[in-house]
Amino acid sequence: MVTLQQSAIPPVTAAPRTGARAFIQRLRRRPLAMLGFTICLVALLAALLAPLIAPFDPDKPDIMISLEGPSMTHWLGTDDLGRDVLSRIIFGARVSLLVGLVSVGAALVIGATIGMLSGYIGGWLDTVLMRAMDSILSFPALVLALAIAAALGTGLKAPMIAIAVVYVPTFARVTRGQVLTVRELEFVVAARTVGSGRSRIMCRHILPNVLAPLIIQTSLSVAFAILAEASLSFLGLGVKPPAASWGRMVSEGRQYLQDAPWIVFGPGFAIFITVMGLNFFGDALRDALDPRLRS
Numbered sequence: 001m002v003t004l005q006q007s008a009i010p011p012v013t014a015a016p017r018t019g020a021r022a023f024i025q026r027l028r029r030r031p032l033a034m035l036g037f038t039i040c041l042v043a044l045l046a047a048l049l050a051p052l053i054a055p056f057d058p059d060k061p062d063i064m065i066s067l068e069g070p071s072m073t074h075w076l077g078t079d080d081l082g083r084d085v086l087s088r089i090i091f092g093a094r095v096s097l098l099v100g101l102v103s104v105g106a107a108l109v110i111g112a113t114i115g116m117l118s119g120y121i122g123g124w125l126d127t128v129l130m131r132a133m134d135s136i137l138s139f140p141a142l143v144l145a146l147a148i149a150a151a152l153g154t155g156l157k158a159p160m161i162a163i164a165v166v167y168v169p170t171f172a173r174v175t176r177g178q179v180l181t182v183r184e185l186e187f188v189v190a191a192r193t194v195g196s197g198r199s200r201i202m203c204r205h206i207l208p209n210v211l212a213p214l215i216i217q218t219s220l221s222v223a224f225a226i227l228a229e230a231s232l233s234f235l236g237l238g239v240k241p242p243a244a245s246w247g248r249m250v251s252e253g254r255q256y257l258q259d260a261p262w263i264v265f266g267p268g269f270a271i272f273i274t275v276m277g278l279n280f281f282g283d284a285l286r287d288a289l290d291p292r293l294r295s
Contacts, residue, residue, distance in 0.1 A: 037216025039277025
């Protein structure tokens with residue numbers, strides 16, 4: 001027989017998902033997010049496992065099979081020197097992703113530091129730092145990257161440094177805008193009241209609360225950095241030949257566009273699909289991290 005005390009006990013229900021599990025669930029409910037994540041994962045694995053999955057040596061020429069069309073042996077054909085296009089695309093992913101991740105990572109660290117100092121400390125430091133960022137933003141991004149890369153010469157470091165300099169103001173302004181809001185909240189005021197130092201407040205109280213927009217900006221900036229690297233490589237300011245790069249492959253194949261269009265279409269499609277995947281994933285991150293869009 002059920003007693004009154006037993007009947008008053010509410011049924012046990014599953015606790016609502018919070019934190020990382022809830023974030024993953026929100027991402028999984030967005031088909032474009034999973035598509036973008038899959039594309040990014042495939043590109044990353046191709047770059048990491050390039051020596052294992054590439055069917056041929058990407059830099060080994062074979063004049064006897066130059067400009068050969070797609071076949072069962074060479075799935076995406078060969079270029080003017082007889083090099084396998086598919087193998088060069090796979091190895092080209094290493095250059096594009098490395099430049100994109102390193103340059104945006106450097107811009108994130110430098111820009112977030114500048115934005116944090118500018119937004120929290122304010123005063124003359126804010127004025128000096130923001131006017132410096134405005135001076136960089138006054139130049140067209142690609143023109144500035146082109147000038148910096150041309151001054152540094154060819155090689156892998158030139159596009160990395162050029163793209164990093166271009167994106168520092170973006171991260172600085174995003175961080176500063178968030179810090180200006182967070183620094184006036186109650187928990188920051190309480191930390192100042194109990195005597196916490198500036199560095200402790202910025203690192204332990206402010207930085208964790210401005211990470212979400214920085215993560216979103218990073219994912220979107222990597223996509224644009226890949227496009228910028230391809231543009232610089234197309235103009236001859238990327239890696240030195242015969243190293244494979246998507247932008248350089250497009251540049252080398254444009255003169256054979258009518259006779260051998262696969263030389264251009266292969267790396268062009270790789271750029272398109274990778275940038276599209278990063279944009280899809282970045283948009284999904286924004287929706288999942290924004291509490292106003294969770295419904």
